[in-house]
Amino acid sequence: MTIAIIGGGLAGTACAFVLGQAGLRPVIFDASDRLASGASGNPFGIFNPRLSAEANPESLFYAQAFTLAGQTFETLSKTHDIGLSRHGSLHLATDAGLEKRYAKAADSGLYDASGGQYLRAREGADRAGIALDHDALWLPDSGAVKPAELCRVYAAKAELRLNRADILPRRTPQGWEIDGEVFDIVILACGAGVVWFPETAWLPVYPVRGQLVRVAPTARSESLRCTVCYGGYLAPGMEGLHVAGSTFQRHRTDTGIDPEDNRLILQRLTQTLPDQDAPFEMADAQAGIRAATHDYFPIAGAVPDYAAWEMGKESVIPGLYVSTGHGSHGLVSTLAAAHVIAGMISGTSPPLPQSTARALDPARFLRRAQKRTCSPSRT
Numbered sequence: 001m002t003i004a005i006i007g008g009g010l011a012g013t014a015c016a017f018v019l020g021q022a023g024l025r026p027v028i029f030d031a032s033d034r035l036a037s038g039a040s041g042n043p044f045g046i047f048n049p050r051l052s053a054e055a056n057p058e059s060l061f062y063a064q065a066f067t068l069a070g071q072t073f074e075t076l077s078k079t080h081d082i083g084l085s086r087h088g089s090l091h092l093a094t095d096a097g098l099e100k101r102y103a104k105a106a107d108s109g110l111y112d113a114s115g116g117q118y119l120r121a122r123e124g125a126d127r128a129g130i131a132l133d134h135d136a137l138w139l140p141d142s143g144a145v146k147p148a149e150l151c152r153v154y155a156a157k158a159e160l161r162l163n164r165a166d167i168l169p170r171r172t173p174q175g176w177e178i179d180g181e182v183f184d185i186v187i188l189a190c191g192a193g194v195v196w197f198p199e200t201a202w203l204p205v206y207p208v209r210g211q212l213v214r215v216a217p218t219a220r221s222e223s224l225r226c227t228v229c230y231g232g233y234l235a236p237g238m239e240g241l242h243v244a245g246s247t248f249q250r251h252r253t254d255t256g257i258d259p260e261d262n263r264l265i266l267q268r269l270t271q272t273l274p275d276q277d278a279p280f281e282m283a284d285a286q287a288g289i290r291a292a293t294h295d296y297f298p299i300a301g302a303v304p305d306y307a308a309w310e311m312g313k314e315s316v317i318p319g320l321y322v323s324t325g326h327g328s329h330g331l332v333s334t335l336a337a338a339h340v341i342a343g344m345i346s347g348t349s350p351p352l353p354q355s356t357a358r359a360l361d362p363a364r365f366l367r368r369a370q371k372r373t374c375s376p377s378r379t
């Protein structure tokens with residue numbers, strides 16, 4: 001089976017990695033001259049689940065994707081330097097609503113496998129190594145890796161075709177043709193760029209710009225032992241610097257450093273951890289473009305045939321898959337999405353519940369549109 005993956009960030013390389021484990025050797029095409037040139041190029045990324053107080057297919061996906069990613073990163077770090085640090089994360093309940101939500105999340109059972117628990121401010125401070133004013137949800141298995149290194153390790157067995165901004169796979173009776181070469185399967189894994197391909201132009205995916213900063217530790221923050229999340233986040237010193245993030249700007253696609261973003265990140269940081277003895281000094285900053293979806297949940301699976309659905313036939317386009325919309329939790333969601341897609345391609349069961357594949361299915365948007373059209377209020 002020949003497989004082309006378009007996009008060499010976490011989503012595309014994770015697909016190459018999982019397919020490689022099944023003995024396949026995909027070809028990765030990327031517009032840039034290197035892997036991880038987009039959102040996946042941050043110096044360090046935090047891995048944790050998107051938190052939820054309710055057990056449903058979406059929160060189960062994140063909880064299980066988190067466990068799967070942690071196990072995979074542990075295994076890979078035995079033979080590769082992916083910068084793995086499993087220092088845990090404290091999610092501060094900075095208002096009454098979050099206190100209720102995080103306490104409920106700790107009781108939901110979703111994070112039992114990863115040791116999740118709700119802590120009083122004093123216990124949280126013991127874990128963090130610095131004074132904290134808020135109770136928090138504690139996830140001891142959370143941590144950080146270097147996303148770009150991870151992409152390189154994921155892609156180790158794939159063939160790379162870089163500087164390829166002009167790829168437009170063409171469907172032929174033999175398969176998918178790219179520059180005269182025919183592939184059985186194409187996986188679109190190019191972030192918000194999926195909307196430039198005719199088969200996936202209808203997907204409700206949009207760009208969300210983000211910026212993070214790295215700051216030198218202060219005498220007090222030097223003792224920080226885990227990531228503290230408060231809407232933004234501060235990670236413990238890695239390679240001598242803290243990573244503090246991040247901003248969210250829908251539909252903005254410039255990636256130059258915006259000084260106003262730096263100011264906002266540092267302002268929120270000092271408001272949440274006010275007992276710093278000295279202001280944080282910024283070392284550098286980085287910006288990238290996330291891909292988000294209208295329902296804030298990733299998209300992964302076989303691409304529906306939009307025209308056929310419009311005619312009332314629920315079918316997919318043969319040999320075409322998509323992985324996108326990984327938002328701000330791509331470190332965990334891209335790997336789980338890759339398992340779901342690889343399972344569909346190779347006919348094996350992914351290490352995730354069946355409800356996951358349905359929740360990720362790109363056709364969910366078409367089903368919802370159908371329901372809206374058929375609902376009594378619209379007729």
Ligand SMILES: Cc1cc2nc3c(=O)[nH]c(=O)nc-3n(C[C@H](O)[C@H](O)[C@H](O)COP(=O)(O)OP(=O)(O)OC[C@H]3O[C@@H](n4cnc5c(N)ncnc54)[C@H](O)[C@@H]3O)c2cc1C
Pocket residue numbers: 006007008009010011012029030031032035036037038039040041042044045046047048164165166167189190191193194196209210211212245246247286287288289290291323324325326327328329330331332334
């Ligand atoms: C500031 C910031 C901080 C973040 N922090 C975290 C974090 O701490 N933890 C976490 O889990 N996630 C974090 N994220 C989110 C995470 O980085 C993303 O979810 C993840 O990188 C998405 O991976 P991707 O492969 O879908 O997209 P990308 O990494 O953007 O990769 C897309 C690739 O497709 C290529 N491409 C695009 N169009 C085409 C085309 N037409 N032809 C060929 N190639 C194309 C691009 O060159 C790029 O290499 C952060 C994001 C940002 C911006």
